[in-house]
Amino acid sequence: MLHSLLSALPANYPWKEHIHCFDTIDSTNVQAKTMGLQGAPHGTALLAKEQTAGRGRLGRSFHSPGDQGIYLSLVLRPGCHATELMHLTCSVGCAVGDAIESVTGLRPGIKWTNDLVFGKRKLGGILTELSLDNEGNVNFAVVGIGINCSQGSTDFPQEIRDIATSLRQVTGKEVSSAQLAAAILSSLHRMSDRLLSHREEILERYRADCVTLGKEISVVTPSSVRHGIAADIDPEGALLVDFPDGHREAISSGEVSIRGMYGYV
Ligand code: BTN
Numbered sequence: 028m029l030h031s032l033l034s035a036l037p038a039n040y041p042w043k044e045h046i047h048c049f050d051t052i053d054s055t056n057v058q059a060k061t062m063g064l065q066g067a068p069h070g071t072a073l074l075a076k077e078q079t080a081g082r083g084r085l086g087r088s089f090h091s092p093g094d095q096g097i098y099l100s101l102v103l104r105p106g107c108h109a110t111e112l113m114h115l116t117c118s119v120g121c122a123v124g125d126a127i128e129s130v131t132g133l134r135p136g137i138k139w140t141n142d143l144v145f146g147k148r149k150l151g152g153i154l155t156e157l158s159l160d161n162e163g164n165v166n167f168a169v170v171g172i173g174i175n176c177s178q179g180s181t182d183f184p185q186e187i188r189d190i191a192t193s194l195r196q197v198t199g200k201e202v203s204s205a206q207l208a209a210a211i212l213s214s215l216h217r218m219s220d221r222l223l224s225h226r227e228e229i230l231e232r233y234r235a236d237c238v239t240l241g242k243e244i245s246v247v248t249p250s251s252v253r254h255g256i257a258a259d260i261d262p263e264g265a266l267l268v269d270f271p272d273g274h275r276e277a278i279s280s281g282e283v284s285i286r287g288m289y290g291y292v
Contacts, residue, residue: 032208045070052073077094099173113263113264131202132198241256246282246283256268
């Protein structure tokens with residue numbers, strides 16, 4: 028795995044020495060956080076052929092069967108305060124979109140905030156985790172990316188079969204995971220260089236990719252479900268929602284469902 032990945036990376040990729048490949052792991056994000064706490068340098072990447080406890084946002088799991096997907100985490104040390112990194116998940120989404128487009132010719136949409144989608148189905152997701160000091164400075168960030176690559180529809184567990192897709196299903200072809208992982212790493216490297224200096228440009232790209240904008244949505248919390256229209260993305264990457272009573276609110280966490288997607292009718 029490492030050999031084919033290294034050959035697929037551009038010659039000027041600067042973090043080749045910091046790539047760790049695993050056959051099986053519980054979660055590349057969990058291991059990346061452990062390595063981050065032990066001082067792993069900026070650009071440390073972990074890739075696994077299989078995860079036994081892949082994690083998603085909001086405490087969900089991420090189905091990560093062997094040799095069927097990309098399961099990758101990257102440790103970044105941007106040297107800034109957490110308040111300057113609110114757009115990190117959005118930036119990663121666009122960077123992964125760039126990589127997928129460069130390899131397949133097709134660009135996924137992004138369902139706010141972190142789902143990569145084709146049509147009404149989920150192709151993958153992003154899980155961003157931060158380690159902060161007492162003042163809120165970022166010790167390191169872990170960005171975790173999971174992409175379904177070679178599953179046919181019956182390879183997905185029953186509960187996600189109607190809402191998941193893979194690159195094989197979308198493109199009709201087998202996509203080389205080494206080539207895609209290399210494109211993602213290279214794109215993430217470019218993204219990390221521009222993250223703090225090009226925030227508005229990155230968010231403009233995110234607005235173009237975000238399939239949530241303009242749609243009827245529901246904002247779900249443990250105590251309420253509220254309906255509104257997704258209007259815009261603010262400079263922090265939050266979703267601006269217009270509610271029927273005329274007020275606009277920035278939603279920065281939690282579950283947002285789009286009417287007509289993932290079984291929400
Ligand atoms: C989501 O769908 O909510 C996010 C899914 C993120 C999955 C990736 S796979 C690599 C990394 N390790 C994990 O345990 N999760 C992320």
